[in-house]
Amino acid sequence: MRWIMLVVLVLSGPGLAGDLKIAARPFAVHRDRLDASPDGFFDISVGTQYIAVLVRNDGPAKTNVTATLSVPEDITLLEPPTKAIGNLPANSYAVLLLYKASFATAAVGKPEFSVSFGYDGGTDGDAWSAFVARGSRMDDGGRLIYALKTPEGTATFEILSYLTSDPSCGFVKEWSYSVRYDTPYTGQHGPLAFNDPWWKVAGLVATCFLSGVACGVGAGKMLQGEPIKGAALAAAGLVGRSVAQSAAMVGRDVIDPIRRGQDLTVPAPGEKTVSETVFFTVEWAGTPQLGAPGTANVTWRYVRVTDGNIYSHQLTEEVTDALHTSQGYTVSVSPGTVTRGQELIVAATLTKSDGTPARGGEVYGSFLLTKDKLDHVAGVLRDDGLAGDVTANDGTYTGCVTVPLTFPTGTGQVFAVFQDVNYVAKGTAPLVAAQTIGGFVITTRAWDTAGQPVPDATVTID
Numbered sequence: 001m002r003w004i005m006l007v008v009l010v011l012s013g014p015g016l017a018g019d020l021k022i023a024a025r026p027f028a029v030h031r032d033r034l035d036a037s038p039d040g041f042f043d044i045s046v047g048t049q050y051i052a053v054l055v056r057n058d059g060p061a062k063t064n065v066t067a068t069l070s071v072p073e074d075i076t077l078l079e080p081p082t083k084a085i086g087n088l089p090a091n092s093y094a095v096l097l098l099y100k101a102s103f104a105t106a107a108v109g110k111p112e113f114s115v116s117f118g119y120d121g122g123t124d125g126d127a128w129s130a131f132v133a134r135g136s137r138m139d140d141g142g143r144l145i146y147a148l149k150t151p152e153g154t155a156t157f158e159i160l161s162y163l164t165s166d167p168s169c170g171f172v173k174e175w176s177y178s179v180r181y182d183t184p185y186t187g188q189h190g191p192l193a194f195n196d197p198w199w200k201v202a203g204l205v206a207t208c209f210l211s212g213v214a215c216g217v218g219a220g221k222m223l224q225g226e227p228i229k230g231a232a233l234a235a236a237g238l239v240g241r242s243v244a245q246s247a248a249m250v251g252r253d254v255i256d257p258i259r260r261g262q263d264l265t266v267p268a269p270g271e272k273t274v275s276e277t278v279f280f281t282v283e284w285a286g287t288p289q290l291g292a293p294g295t296a297n298v299t300w301r302y303v304r305v306t307d308g309n310i311y312s313h314q315l316t317e318e319v320t321d322a323l324h325t326s327q328g329y330t331v332s333v334s335p336g337t338v339t340r341g342q343e344l345i346v347a348a349t350l351t352k353s354d355g356t357p358a359r360g361g362e363v364y365g366s367f368l369l370t371k372d373k374l375d376h377v378a379g380v381l382r383d384d385g386l387a388g389d390v391t392a393n394d395g396t397y398t399g400c401v402t403v404p405l406t407f408p409t410g411t412g413q414v415f416a417v418f419q420d421v422n423y424v425a426k427g428t429a430p431l432v433a434a435q436t437i438g439g440f441v442i443t444t445r446a447w448d449t450a451g452q453p454v455p456d457a458t459v460t461i462d
């Protein structure tokens with residue numbers, strides 16, 4: 001009898017979805033640029049950020065749908081938890097909900113975010129864990145180091161050298177990736193961050209948080225400190241991405257480098273592994289570019305440090321990545337001249353790598369309206385019929401921003417970015433799930449001879 005009650009409780013709990021579901025693992029969106037973080041990582045050190053939740057109706061059409069988000073106590077929602085979605089067709093596209101929240105007092109781990117749905121004639125619920133880590137960066141005499149604290153230990157990513165030509169601004173040539181365990185382990189294989197094979201990407205992906213670092217004019221020059229505004233912000237975001245994506249591109253594999261190193265080195269019985277490091281050296285074929293396929297010759301050297309010995313293994317191999325790419329995108333703005341205090345509408349389309357148009361919540365889009373290095377305002381590009389998007393799921397992504405009264409007049413520049421979303425199903429085996437990374441920039445960007453990003457559209461600010 002007790003078992004039956006337990007089963008009933010489990011089936012009716014928020015962890016199991018009915019028709020209305022959270023469609024992908026909730027991900028972090030930058031509070032200022034509105035771009036999505038790599039694979040959804042929430043960085044406690046960033047403080048305030050948006051929780052992006054994609055929801056979908058997998059059943060019959062529903063009317064007057066509302067979604068109420070619940071988060072653990074150590075995360076503070078900065079806006080009402082309930083959002084109105086309206087009507088959803090049967091087997092719908094994914095709708096994007098953004099909740100501003102403070103992570104300043106959040107704990108490192110995998111907190112569960114749950115959503116309660118209401119609609120005419122029923123209720124529903126679903127929940128999904130998110131990744132919360134604490135990033136910190138330091139500039140050690142020009143060597144940029146990024147550390148990410150996870151429940152199992154600390155992953156450290158250190159950039160040793162960059163490529164030097166302007167279009168590849170931000171692409172890395174040599175770096176190291178290191179894991180130091182809070183509790184040294186015995187045996188061949190160590191614990192996995194977040195209990196997922198995330199060591200391979202945790203540190204790599206963490207570098208995307210470097211996107212708060214500006215790219216100076218000239219390759220790989222990163223400056224820290226001053227608040228970044230205007231076009232420099234667009235550049236900074238892309239440079240951070242280049243660093244992380246170039247690293248993740250060659251660092252990712254069916255089996256991650258740390259795991260491969262563990263497979264190839266066997267500590268003596270009783271020895272405890274304290275740390276593991278992989279040193280990467282990359283020879284790029286041609287000039288790597290965000291959103292475009294890339295090939296590189298990668299030399300990686302794995303070093304395992306135990307309490308009694310040091311083991312290492314090295315190999316060189318060719319790596320090709322064509323996953324995080326697209327075939328092109330369009331951006332248009334209206335009106336062509338916008339008066340401050342009024343709304344600017346940005347419409348964009350994206351052609352996926354398979355040649356078909358992206359629709360609905362398949363991708364995540366955002367844009368920046370900037371004026372030189374003076375100011376910027378950001379918006380989300382959505383194709384879910386909400387917040388100014390005229391037709392849901394038609395492949396036209398719409399973003400609306402009110403141009404601030406204080407915005408400088410003249411020619412404004414619009415930079416749009418599309419990113420992929422990790423739609424690996426909840427409950428997928430960790431070793432399989434970890435082969436997919438989301439949140440990568442899949443649109444390419446041209447750079448001018450001064451090393452500045454070329455905008456997708458311009459608008460006259462009056």
Ligand SMILES: [Ca+2]
Binds near residue numbers: 384389392394396
């Ligand atoms: Ca649309």
